[in-house]
Amino acid sequence: MSLGKRTKLGVLSGQREKRAGSRAVEQLQIKIGELSDPVSSLSGGNAQKVIIAKWLMNEPSVVLLDDPTKGVDIGAKAEIYRIIRELADNGTTIVLNSSEDRELVTLCDRVLVMFEGKIVKELIGDDITEESLVSSALQISADVEAKEESNE
Structure with a gap:
């Protein structure tokens, strides 16, 4: 689709x-030697x-990401987080x-927590914490946690 936007009468x-590639390199702060690398x-x-960058050339309204920072270093992870946050802030659904x-x-x-293929918890805003994610994913309720604390 994005390729079609950059052709004239079907000709690239x-x-x-080069302009599209340069814009993408600049926008996403991609570290390259040469554009042709x-x-x-x-x-x-x-x-x-x-x-x-290739996805963004399509100007999507929805972007699906699966472990987008898996295997990347901490610096790249921070930059990818910045890109995702910027997309969301500009109205793209992530x-x-x-x-x-x-x-x-x-x-x-907003986070939907799943357990055995079913949504078991919806967390919104400040309710999204590492603790709430883990307890929701493991199906640990506040009642069980309170009982454990009182037994100590």
């Missing part, structure tokens, strides 16, 4: 492609950002699946 323009020559975090509780706490306005 090298100049338009293969993605395989980039670090994991920068390769992830190239993938995100649907995020993450195995990292800290990532969910940092990025999400």
Whole structure:
């Protein structure tokens, strides 16, 4: 779809492609040597950002992300968080699946916790904490926690 936006009468323009690539590199702060370098020559975090940049060229209203920072260094993780937050702040709906509780706490306005394929808890705003995520995922209720504390 984004490729179609950059063609004229079905013909690609090298100049338009370079401009689109340069904009993506600047917007997402992708660290590259040259624009023509293969993605395989980039670090994991920068390769992830190239993938995100390709999606963003479509100007999506919804972005689905599955463990978007898995395997990237802390610096790249912070930049990807910035990109996701910026997208959300600009009206893009982000649907995020993450195995990292800290990532969910940092990025999400609303979390649906699933257990055995069913939604068991909805957390919103300040209710999204690592503790509430873990207790919801493990089906630990406040009643059980209170009983345990009183037995101590």
